[in-house]
Amino acid sequence: MNTPVVTRFAPSPTGFLHIGGARTALFNWLFARANGGKFLLRIEDTDRARSTPEATEAIFNGLKWLGLDWDDEAVSQAARMDRHAEVAHQMLENGSAYKCFATQEEIAAFRDAAKAAGTSTVYRSPWRDATDLPDAPYVVRLKAPREGEIVVEDAVQGRVAWKSETLDDLILLRSDGTPTYMLAVVVDDHDMGVTHVIRGDDHLTNAARQVLILDAMGWPRPVYAHIPLIHGEDGAKFSKRHGAPGVEDYRDMGYPAEAMRNYLARLSWSHGDDEFFTTAQAIEWFGLDAISKGAARFDFKKLDNLSGQHIRAMDDADLTQLLTDYMALQQMPVPGPEIRESLTQAMPALKERAKKLPDLIEMGHYLLTSRPLEMDAKAASQIDDVSRGMLERLTERLRNVTWTHTDLEATIKAFAGEEELKLGKVMQPMRSALTGRSTSPSIFDVLVHLGREESLARIDDVLAAG
RNA sequence: GCGCCCUUCGUCUAGUGGUCUAGGACGUCGCCCUUUCACGGCGAAAACACGGGUUCGAGUCCCGUAGGGCGUACCA
Numbered sequence: 001m002n003t004p005v006v007t008r009f010a011p012s013p014t015g016f017l018h019i020g021g022a023r024t025a026l027f028n029w030l031f032a033r034a035n036g037g038k039f040l041l042r043i044e045d046t047d048r049a050r051s052t053p054e055a056t057e058a059i060f061n062g063l064k065w066l067g068l069d070w071d072d073e074a075v076s077q078a079a080r081m082d083r084h085a086e087v088a089h090q091m092l093e094n095g096s097a098y099k100c101f102a103t104q105e106e107i108a109a110f111r112d113a114a115k116a117a118g119t120s121t122v123y124r125s126p127w128r129d130a131t132d133l134p135d136a137p138y139v140v141r142l143k144a145p146r147e148g149e150i151v152v153e154d155a156v157q158g159r160v161a162w163k164s165e166t167l168d169d170l171i172l173l174r175s176d177g178t179p180t181y182m183l184a185v186v187v188d189d190h191d192m193g194v195t196h197v198i199r200g201d202d203h204l205t206n207a208a209r210q211v212l213i214l215d216a217m218g219w220p221r222p223v224y225a226h227i228p229l230i231h232g233e234d235g236a237k238f239s240k241r242h243g244a245p246g247v248e249d250y251r252d253m254g255y256p257a258e259a260m261r262n263y264l265a266r267l268s269w270s271h272g273d274d275e276f277f278t279t280a281q282a283i284e285w286f287g288l289d290a291i292s293k294g295a296a297r298f299d300f301k302k303l304d305n306l307s308g309q310h311i312r313a314m315d316d317a318d319l320t321q322l323l324t325d326y327m328a329l330q331q332m333p334v335p336g337p338e339i340r341e342s343l344t345q346a347m348p349a350l351k352e353r354a355k356k357l358p359d360l361i362e363m364g365h366y367l368l369t370s371r372p373l374e375m376d377a378k379a380a381s382q383i384d385d386v387s388r389g390m391l392e393r394l395t396e397r398l399r400n401v402t403w404t405h406t407d408l409e410a411t412i413k414a415f416a417g418e419e420e421l422k423l424g425k426v427m428q429p430m431r432s433a434l435t436g437r438s439t440s441p442s443i444f445d446v447l448v449h450l451g452r453e454e455s456l457a458r459i460d461d462v463l464a465a466g
Numbered sequence: 467g468c469g470c471c472c473u474u475c476g477u478c479u480a481g482u483g484g485u486c487u488a489g490g491a492c493g494u495c496g497c498c499c500u501u502u503c504a505c506g507g508c509g510a511a512a513a514c515a516c517g518g519g520u521u522c523g524a525g526u527c528c529c530g531u532a533g534g535g536c537g538u539a540c541c542a
Contacts, residue, residue: 174540353504427501
């Protein structure tokens with residue numbers, strides 16, 4: 001039996017949950033669930049100036065919406081500062097770290113000079129092996145190896161190596177005694193028992209330095225998996241410019257979370273030719289070995305298509321629930337039980353032509369409004385004296401027909417034949433009268449959904465207005 | 467500047483030395499279905515960044531070049 005898998009997602013609470021972060025969280029979650037392990041959440045709030053409780057809340061909400069439930073309590077990194085400092089002092093004692101008394105000004109001056117001279121900007125502290133220490137503020141630095149290479153075996157990137165001389169002695173504790181990110185991550189991951197570190201490949205270089213801390217403490221290394229970043233549709237880094245950098249934007253646009261998980265999972269990960277799959281399937285199939293190394297671009301067209309497929313695959317009652325939840329979230333009037341019931345009944349017709357939740361609202365508009373209907377401009381253009389006359393003659397027939405899809409269809413088609421009208425000439429004015437829109441599900445469906453009384457009343461309204 | 471990573475159709479990707487005249491999906495175009503829109507069906511155009519090797523044989527391995535990304539903080 002192997003050690004149980006423990007993964008984690010460790011965002012900084014400095015804003016919303018970024019789409020890239022969401023994908024990282026998803027991969028961690030998928031991997032944990034696929035292996036019967038734990039998925040932990042740690043808020044990296046040590047940058048007090050930039051961290052806010054609102055942002056933490058936004059991250060929680062984003063993850064919840066996506067359905068990425070985490071195990072145990074979320075850990076606050078800031079709350080663990082003492083523990084981080086403790087480890088730094090252990091390292092001081094075991095000789096893998098040292099006190100450096102160089103001031104920030106000195107170091108900055110060194111770097112400026114090195115840059116100007118075109119030489120290495122890696123700072124070499126003169127205090128590394130000093131024995132005569134002054135009584136002054138100091139920083140704790142890692143005593144990193146200066147020869148050989150540092151090798152990280154990455155589950156995605158493969159073997160990655162750095163020459164030791166290209167890395168400096170990173171700072172563990174600042175001169176005010178607070179821990180740096182580099183130290184905190186390593187200590188927290190170790191203490192939390194994290195076995196697999198799955199994160200963006202912007203951290204790949206950090207792995208080299210973090211591994212050194214691990215080695216210094218004699219702690220085992222986790223499996224690293226540095227996954228590629230997500231780019232915007234133009235290939236540049238995903239940002240506000242691309243319209244929707246946060247997961248809540250996607251929620252607001254009306255993409256079902258299931259579709260979002262499906263789409264996000266397909267960015268830099270694949271399972272053969274499978275494009276459309278459920279979350280359960282993703283869990284079953286997910287593995288680190290199928291993650292590719294190249295960055296992926298975000299493509300709304302494909303997301304839309306996938307989203308439409310998920311909507312069509314969903315259970316009608318569930319979909320109605322999802323839709324009304326969405327309407328509530330968007331501060332729209334929420335339909336009552338009766339309308340909800342008719343929405344569910346009509347759902348097979350509505351969802352045929354929807355990609356996102358708002359499409360369902362637009363398609364089901366005729367069920368959500370009540371008489372007298374307000375027509376939009378396109379719908380109104382279908383109504384004139386000629387079409388009114390036609391509608392009037394048709395209505396006479398409709399009063400006596402059995403109110404079923406087949407009979408309605410037969411009657412209306414026969415009527416169109418007798419009047420020598422193309423079917424569209426009959427249907428579009430009817431659509432205007434019944435739905436107030438120029439697009440809707442099939443008119444026969446609409447008629448059935450609305451029922452005889454309501455349908456005829458809506459048409460009569462239009463006739464009366466003439 | 468230095469370090470590291472990446473590079474198959476417009477986009478997401480399959481591909482782990484021969485079965486690749488490179489497969490799928492989205493998108494695009496055409497046809498069909500059709501009361502609009504959509505869905506669905508059929509079909510088409512569309513890619514191994516470039517240059518050297520290694521090998522009987524390279525999309526697959528190696529080295530360069532170009533392009534892109536990330537990092538290079540007493541930020542995370």
